[in-house]
Amino acid sequence: MVQMTDVTKIYDSSSTVALDGINLTINEGEFVFLVGPSGSGKTTLMKLITGEVRATAGEIVVNDFDMIKIKRRKLPRVRRTLGVIFQDYRLIENMTVYDNVAFAMRVVGAKGKSIAKRVPYVLELVGLEGREKRFPNELSGGEQQRVAIARALVNNPRMIVADEPTGNLDPVRSLELMLLFEKINEMGTTILVVTHEKELVNAFSKRVITIDDGHVVSDDGDGYYSYELE
Amino acid sequence: MIREGFRSIKIHGFMSFASVTIITACLIIMGSIFLLSLNIDALIADLEQQNEVVAFVDESIVDEDEAKSLEGSILGISNIWAADFVSRDSAMDSFMSKYDDRLMEGIDSTVFRHRFVIHLTDISQMADTKAELEAIPGIAKVNAHIEYADRFVRVRNIVSVVSLILTVILVFVSFFIMSNTIKLTTYGRREEIAIMKMVGATNGFIRTPFIIEGLILGILGGLFGFLAVWGIYTLLNSSLLDTLTGSFLSLVPFRTIMFPLLGAYIGIGILIGVFGGVNAIRNYLKV
Numbered sequence: 001m002v003q004m005t006d007v008t009k010i011y012d013s014s015s016t017v018a019l020d021g022i023n024l025t026i027n028e029g030e031f032v033f034l035v036g037p038s039g040s041g042k043t044t045l046m047k048l049i050t051g052e053v054r055a056t057a058g059e060i061v062v063n064d065f066d067m068i069k070i071k072r073r074k075l076p077r078v079r080r081t082l083g084v085i086f087q088d089y090r091l092i093e094n095m096t097v098y099d100n101v102a103f104a105m106r107v108v109g110a111k112g113k114s115i116a117k118r119v120p121y122v123l124e125l126v127g128l129e130g131r132e133k134r135f136p137n138e139l140s141g142g143e144q145q146r147v148a149i150a151r152a153l154v155n156n157p158r159m160i161v162a163d164e165p166t167g168n169l170d171p172v173r174s175l176e177l178m179l180l181f182e183k184i185n186e187m188g189t190t191i192l193v194v195t196h197e198k199e200l201v202n203a204f205s206k207r208v209i210t211i212d213d214g215h216v217v218s219d220d221g222d223g224y225y226s227y228e229l230e
Numbered sequence: 231m232i233r234e235g236f237r238s239i240k241i242h243g244f245m246s247f248a249s250v251t252i253i254t255a256c257l258i259i260m261g262s263i264f265l266l267s268l269n270i271d272a273l274i275a276d277l278e279q280q281n282e283v284v285a286f287v288d289e290s291i292v293d294e295d296e297a298k299s300l301e302g303s304i305l306g307i308s309n310i311w312a313a314d315f316v317s318r319d320s321a322m323d324s325f326m327s328k329y330d331d332r333l334m335e336g337i338d339s340t341v342f343r344h345r346f347v348i349h350l351t352d353i354s355q356m357a358d359t360k361a362e363l364e365a366i367p368g369i370a371k372v373n374a375h376i377e378y379a380d381r382f383v384r385v386r387n388i389v390s391v392v393s394l395i396l397t398v399i400l401v402f403v404s405f406f407i408m409s410n411t412i413k414l415t416t417y418g419r420r421e422e423i424a425i426m427k428m429v430g431a432t433n434g435f436i437r438t439p440f441i442i443e444g445l446i447l448g449i450l451g452g453l454f455g456f457l458a459v460w461g462i463y464t465l466l467n468s469s470l471l472d473t474l475t476g477s478f479l480s481l482v483p484f485r486t487i488m489f490p491l492l493g494a495y496i497g498i499g500i501l502i503g504v505f506g507g508v509n510a511i512r513n514y515l516k517v
Contacts, residue, residue: 050428073433080430092422107431155429 001158001190002026002049007058009044009214018044020214022058026192028158031185033201034194035225036211042194045211046163049192050084051075063158080108083152083160083189087167089144091136097123097147098132104151122150126180142173149180159190166197174200201225236446245414246447249506252407253451253499254458260400260498261459261491265482267393272482274386278353281378285313285363287344288370297344303366304346309359311351318342343370353379413510416440423514433515440507448503452496459491460484 007022019041026032036042047053049062051070060067063081070078091100098119105115123129126146136144145165152160160181166174178193178200185191195201201208206223209216285304287297294317304313316324322339350359356379363372416423426436467481 076427076430076432078430079428082430084428090421090425090428092425104429107426107429107435109435151429 001028001061001063002192003059003061004048005059007048007060008056009041009048009053010056017214019048019055019211022211022214022216024209024216024219026159026190029185029188029190031182031191031204031206032193033204033206033208033223033225034192034211035196035201035208036217040212041214042211043163046161046192046194049161050082051078080155081158083149083155083157085145085148085152085160085162085165087164089136089141089148089168091144091147091151093136095135096132097128097134097136097139100136100147101150101154104154108155110155118154119150122154125153125184126150140173141168142176145169145173145177146180149177149184153184153189157189159192160184162191162193164194164196166195166200171199175203178204198225236442245418246443248414249447249503250451250454253448253502254454256400256403256407256502257452257455257495257498258458258462260397261455261495262462263393263396263400264491265459265463265487267389268487269482270389270393271386274382274389278379278382279349281353281375281382283348283350283356283360283363283372283374285346285348285366285369286371286373287346288368289343291344291368294344297368300366300368301346304348304363304369307359307362309351309355309362310348312349314347316345316347318344321345354383416507416510416514419511420514423511427515436515437508437511440511441504444503444505444507445500446503448499448501449496450499451503452492452499455499456492456495459495460488 003025004022007019008017009019010017022041022045034042034045044053048055048060048067051062051067055068058068062078065074065078065081067078092103095103101122102115102119105118110118120129120132123132126149128143128146128150131139131143136147139147145168148165149160152162162181165181166177169177174197181191181193182204201223202225204223208218208220208223208225210218210220210225287300291297297317298315301313301315304310318339319342321342321344322337325342348363350356356374356376360372360374360376363369423436463481463484467484470481
């Protein structure tokens with residue numbers, strides 16, 4: 001669950017106003033697309049959710065954590081309720097598929113037994129069974145992104161935040177990935193996907209939030225990519 | 231946690247190797263300077279010991295045992311390390327052995343005085359000690375080469391200051407090189423750290439493997455450095471023994487400094503490894 005009230009973010013270094021008076025609520029179990037042109041503030045909005053940057057003004061609550069007042073050393077607690085996915089997958093090259101996923105569980109202090117049980121289950125869920133011993137560079141882009149999704153899912157997050165997850169994939173792989181997100185969403189996990197891809201957004205009938213120049217310009221409950229304004 | 235540290239060393243094989251090499255190299259250079267100054271110091275100390283002070287017993291004391299009894303008061307002076315009694319007879323004998331016998335015709339030992347040949351602990355205090363000796367009743371005269379002593383002290387001070395300055399410069403240089411090497415080794419791991427942060431790792435969790443890794447690399451570097459210096463030193467010592475200089479110049483035996491040196495090496499290695507590791511990842515933890 002994400003709740004933003006009058007959120008403004010100004011970067012100190014350049015005094016750029018990245019976000020200006022953002023109000024939005026994403027409820028538990030929703031599937032939301034966040035769209036907008038480059039430089040519109042999409043990435044900043046994501047970073048506010050993950051705690052990578054702090055808001056200049058306003059209120060932000062992410063999975064019951066107050067992101068304005070939270071101490072830096074408590075940030076890991078918020079992040080354990082989130083699963084983050086990036087355009088460039090961000091896998092560790094010298095670890096196998098299995099270790100890339102298991103690593104996320106070790107980081108949060110999971111026991112060896114539960115890791116051995118959970119990792120194969122998640123890899124099967126994303127369709128990577130039999131690929132456990134491969135290294136990232138032996139996999140296709142679509143497969144690598146599935147490893148990233150498995151890693152995001154493995155700690156059972158309340159919400160998945162994906163930044164341009166299909167940016168490096170062809171249309172068929174992209175569609176498969178979205179179907180996977182839909183499947184995960186049906187299991188109860190909130191999904192927030194930041195994307196450029198109009199066809200993809202229009203293919204699913206989901207909520208679409210459009211931002212431009214740091215403002216929410218539309219919030220359409222029955223998804224259509226409305227960024228033709230420009 | 232310890233397993234994570236070892237695993238990380240294995241995964242980042244080349245960079246681990248580079249770090250150990252740098253620590254080893256720095257320690258070899260530092261150790262060489264230390265051993266050089268140690269040997270110069272020992273050499274000077276040896277020369278100092280050969281610079282003796284002679285205290286002559288008053289002529290009125292003829293009896294050998296009576297003269298000898300002054301030894302107690304002489305050794306009572308704190309700066310005196312040893313005092314050897316030389317009777318007037320043996321003084322004459324050694325004098326005669328140095329010069330032509332004919333010179334000595336008609337001379338008997340009564341022209342010589344009983345004396346003590348004295349070695350000091352600290353020759354920089356020679357003037358004070360001389361005065362103290364002269365104050366002992368029964369001591370007539372004290373011969374001491376104070377100007378030589380001063381010269382030795384000066385050389386010794388210069389050596390200590392120069393080696394101290396060199397060591398300090400080297401420590402700074404090694405820390406600088408080390409810190410940069412570890413920064414290089416961790417540069418490639420920014421991504422890994424960023425990913426760890428993203429999945430909710432605490433800073434402590436991220437730092438611990440780096441600390442353990444630094445610890446292991448530091449111990450290895452210290453150990454290799456020690457072995458290398460040991461080898462070089464032994465080799466140098468044995469080749470020196472074969473030369474002419476070796477007959478009157480000998481190195482401080484490695485055995486006597488072995489354990490303190492090993493301790494210092496491993497200690498410095500750990501210090502450089504751990505601080506280098508923690509310092510290098512500090513910036514990546516601020517996400």
